[in-house]
Amino acid sequence: MKTLNTDVSIIGAGPTGLCLAYALAEAGLQVTLIDRQPLESLQTPDFDGREIALTHESRRLMQQWGLWAHLPSDEISNLRHARVLDGSLTKGMFIEASLGGQSQLGWFVPNHLIRWAGFQQIAQHPNVTLLAESTTCHVSTTDQHATVTLEDGRHIHSQLLVAADSRFSQTRRALGVPAPMIDYGKSMMVFRAEHTVAHDHIAWEWFGYGQTRAHLPLNGNRSSVVLTLPQHEMEQLNALDDEAFNQNISQRYQYRLGAMRRISKRNVYPLVGTYAARFHGQRFALIGDAAVGMHPVTAHGFNLGILSVKHLSNRIIKALNNGQDFSAPAVLRGYTRDHRLSSLPLFAATNFIVSLYTNDRARLPRQALLKAANAIVPFKKLVATCGRTK
Ligand SMILES: Cc1cc2nc3c(=O)[nH]c(=O)nc-3n(C[C@H](O)[C@H](O)[C@H](O)COP(=O)(O)OP(=O)(O)OC[C@H]3O[C@@H](n4cnc5c(N)ncnc54)[C@H](O)[C@@H]3O)c2cc1C
Numbered sequence: 001m002k003t004l005n006t007d008v009s010i011i012g013a014g015p016t017g018l019c020l021a022y023a024l025a026e027a028g029l030q031v032t033l034i035d036r037q038p039l040e041s042l043q044t045p046d047f048d049g050r051e052i053a054l055t056h057e058s059r060r061l062m063q064q065w066g067l068w069a070h071l072p073s074d075e076i077s078n079l080r081h082a083r084v085l086d087g088s089l090t091k092g093m094f095i096e097a098s099l100g101g102q103s104q105l106g107w108f109v110p111n112h113l114i115r116w117a118g119f120q121q122i123a124q125h126p127n128v129t130l131l132a133e134s135t136t137c138h139v140s141t142t143d144q145h146a147t148v149t150l151e152d153g154r155h156i157h158s159q160l161l162v163a164a165d166s167r168f169s170q171t172r173r174a175l176g177v178p179a180p181m182i183d184y185g186k187s188m189m190v191f192r193a194e195h196t197v198a199h200d201h202i203a204w205e206w207f208g209y210g211q212t213r214a215h216l217p218l219n220g221n222r223s224s225v226v227l228t229l230p231q232h233e234m235e236q237l238n239a240l241d242d243e244a245f246n247q248n249i250s251q252r253y254q255y256r257l258g259a260m261r262r263i264s265k266r267n268v269y270p271l272v273g274t275y276a277a278r279f280h281g282q283r284f285a286l287i288g289d290a291a292v293g294m295h296p297v298t299a300h301g302f303n304l305g306i307l308s309v310k311h312l313s314n315r316i317i318k319a320l321n322n323g324q325d326f327s328a329p330a331v332l333r334g335y336t337r338d339h340r341l342s343s344l345p346l347f348a349a350t351n352f353i354v355s356l357y358t359n360d361r362a363r364l365p366r367q368a369l370l371k372a373a374n375a376i377v378p379f380k381k382l383v384a385t386c387g388r389t390k
Helices: 015-026 039-043 056-064 111-123 170-174 231-238 242-252 301-321 329-357 363-375 377-388
Strands: 003-005 008-011 031-034 051-054 077-079 081-086 093-095 106-110 128-131 136-141 146-150 155-158 160-163 181-195 202-207 212-218 222-229 260-262 267-275 284-286
Touching (some): 008 015, 008 146, 015 111, 015 128, 031 155, 039 111, 051 056, 051 111, 056 301, 077 212, 093 363, 106 111, 146 160, 160 170, 222 231, 222 242, 231 267, 242 260, 267 329, 284 329, 329 363
Parallel strands (some): 008 160, 031 128, 081 202, 160 284
Antiparallel strands (some): 077 106, 136 146, 146 155, 181 222, 181 267, 202 212, 212 222
């Protein structure tokens, strides 16, 4: 069977795999990108309900790697400020962009368009080989190289193997990296809605009792509705016809956005998080959700994923410039260090928020903490500048 030789093989052509393929190909490395999805799905990904809140740093990196220029301007929505509410609180914590020295906190861009933009960047790149509809059946590494074997019998030899195959990464498991999974026991529904009251480009995270609601402001009187419920309640909601569904949602949001009407398909995701025990090993590294799978409540999954691409590609490019082996243990150790520093505090803070604000017996501490946080300007400054972290 045929053997392909390449510098770097990446398993997973999701947003992070695509960004890394481009960054390394631009640095002169030959990259082979492997995904089990058919070419058509990678070329024109379907709308999947996710609107990704991008920080200033993520936008800068997407500009640097050429993705930003592909995004249709009417699909980029401004995130000016954010409000966090609990139960019946009408004010809660208000995070103003100016606290972080910016005119806005970030931007919303649909996930499928990030994938589409990433695909545009690698599609014609002379240093990238894309193997679509390719399922891996075996991966292994030695101190000399990594080998990926596909189900059709082809072998891919590379100096470095990168797993970018989601939080449920089979590559991570095959390489023997433990990654405890946290099942949050809830499901999240996402869809676009029109509403009669203007949102002023202020996002809300509204913790309730038995449910969590959020709305992410999109251009016009439209928002992405993000609703978290136990699975059995989600199934009941999903079974409603259009009229009953719209009424149910408007009521859940207590008409704060007026009457709401769903204008896209609804997608439901199980809420599962993970944090890999290490982000590298002999001739391999983990990036994106395969390294850190965040709960979406703080909207930082892809923002951390793109940071993992920055950290790994910077280490690799530095080694190349110094004429060193770009997948030597010291290079990969440096990557793990950088990415752990960026991700661990945020992962821990996110899980703390989830555990407190989904505990319906802690109503008083929840509201007290939110009021206190709103009064502590340095804390709010920290939250507002989170997106500027380099
Ligand atoms: C509802 C929701 C809302 C979110 N909102 C935000 C937000 O506002 N801000 C934010 O920063 N993040 C957000 N996220 C997180 C963000 O979507 C993820 O962090 C991001 O998509 C991860 O990208 P990835 O490339 O690492 O993995 P994925 O997007 O999961 O892509 C993995 C790729 O690997 C491929 N693959 C998997 N297994 C194999 C295999 N065995 N062989 C070959 N290919 C394989 C898949 O086909 C896929 O193309 C949200 C997530 C959800 C669920």
